[in-house]
Amino acid sequence: MSDPSGPRPPRRVAMVTVHTSPLAQPGTGDAGGMNVYVLEVARQLARLGTEVDLFTRTTSAAQPEVVEVEPGVVVRHVAAGPYEGLSKEELPGQLCAFAAGMMRVAAHAPPGHYDLVHSHYWLSGQVGWLAADRWGVPLVHTMHTMARVKNVHLADGDEPEPRGREIGEAQVVEAADRLVANTEREAAELVDLYGADPARVAVAEPGVDLVTFAPGSQAAARAALGVPADAVLLLFVGRIQPLKGPDVLVRAAAELVRRRPDLRDRLVVGVLGGASGSGVRTPMGLDVLAERLGIADLVRFVPPVDRPTLADWYRAADVVAVPSHSESFGLVAVEAMACGTPVVAANVGGLPTAVGPGGLLVDGHDTADWATALGRVALGPETRATLSRRAAEHAQGFGWARTAGRLLEVYREALARPKDVSIDDAERIADVPRAVIP
The missing domain is CATH 3.40.50.2000 (Glycogen Phosphorylase B;)
Known part of the structure; x- marks a missing residue:
């Protein structure tokens, strides 16, 4: 457990989920458990005092540029390529455009507006890597799925994940200050299959909405x-x-x-x-x-x-x-x-x-x-x-508040000792005056 007298939690996190919106209906297209995870965790973090900006790709002209989900949670739609008709496999060609869109949002505020970047899935990790480096803040990354794991357990008739994805994932593993695994088994896979530094891998089990999902007749x-x-x-x-x-x-x-x-x-x-x-x-x-x-x-x-x-x-x-x-x-x-x-x-x-x-x-x-x-x-x-x-x-042991609490511990660790950044530098970055982005 983290020391309560140690580094404070981040005041604002930039979460990146390029290929699928946290507002999308789970169960079709590219929307699934990750969508639920990102939105529920963001809500819980905001209730614990850490604001979250969720960056995702615009997929319809009808989507507003900014959607406030609840106080402290904002979804920001970023234009990157055609709104419709792009498959997930075609999105690597739009990562530069997406990163530029994120940079434009942050340009409305001085350095220090975001304390930390948390990316989800490897495409977002590529963008998060650039954003964290540009803003001088730690990068925390959650894989959710991994190409090398999927290819080992490929279903009959399914297509293997491309070599480009494997390379991209390995780059994110190397770049991230902290890697968040869903389970101990996934943590071991990050180390065994991607050479992740065990000291930078943490486990935060996902949760469930125990109010909506409860026993009944x-x-x-x-x-x-x-x-x-x-x-x-x-x-x-x-x-x-x-x-x-x-x-x-x-x-x-x-x-x-x-x-x-x-x-x-x-x-x-x-x-x-x-x-x-x-x-x-x-x-x-x-x-x-x-x-x-x-x-x-x-x-x-x-x-x-x-x-x-x-x-x-x-x-x-x-x-x-x-x-x-x-x-x-x-x-x-x-x-x-x-x-x-x-x-x-x-x-x-x-x-x-x-x-x-x-x-x-x-x-x-x-x-x-x-x-x-x-x-x-x-x-x-x-x-x-x-x-x-x-x-x-x-x-009952899988509430989202528990997941968010564990993530805050990981965020504290990343802010205290980000890879290649000293504690003094991390505290200096976190204390830069903040501004409000419209």
Whole structure:
């Protein structure tokens, strides 16, 4: 823990999230757990006294230049390339334009307006690196996902991450004063796969909105969503792309029906999300897969929904499947468990930390293994009741206020001893008079 008498926390942080807006609807396009993370952390930091400016790329002419989310949290849309039609893979060509836009914003104030830069994902890390260097402040970076990890666990039919991304990530790892990992496993991957200095790697586990995502009546949730009261509901929530493995759930559901033909009258397979990443360029064809497996009438495709409705879906489900091939943490798993719903998840990345005692972990993505695990929970009332209780208890340890508190510790450390900057220099930079940016 940090020394309360040590360096004060930053007064204002510039957070960078180039490729996806914290205001975007999670579950489609490039919007997912990172969007939720950035916005929730910013809110909590502001409530703790650290203001946050969130810089993201403008993707529509209708977006205002500045959006105040709440006191102390501002989203700043930066023009960088065409508003629409650019994929994430095309954004490296717009990083200079984005950085220039950030510089123009900061030009309205004297040096010292931002105490620290916190970038999210490697594209933002490239921009954050330049901004932090220009402003003479520390750079804190969170990877969220890593190319070398994803390529080791590549799903069948998915595309490997390009060499350019690997190089860009390695550069950010070297440049950052502090690296924030979601779990101890991710921290080890930063050291092992990218040669990160262990002394500059810290762990801050993501959180969950424990007010929105809380246990409730399954019957009421099903009535609100139009799900039969006696259904056996298996649920997938997330972006529809090979990395997330929604096909694993569809195949496992078909296997359950083969084993238990009586389930056909009650089984509902919910797939909640929109196409993303390689799933946009090459649609996964889950509907075609379900048709071929003979369960098209059991699969219900639902577009992304708002957070309260998402909580109802979690409560309505008997089990939530998280069959990802790679996952830095697994926010869906924690949201589901906060609602008292057990999880069956792949034993990869941060999912063991996220799931804990609130579900089952499956090694690999074999259809038979997944059918067995899902059936054990969804069709075993005693098992489900035990896991449901444990899930709700485990999720209580993942509030966003806890995440923000840990980040403030990391920020203090970075301000006290930024890489290549002395304590005296850091304090001098932080004490420069501040001004208000319009």
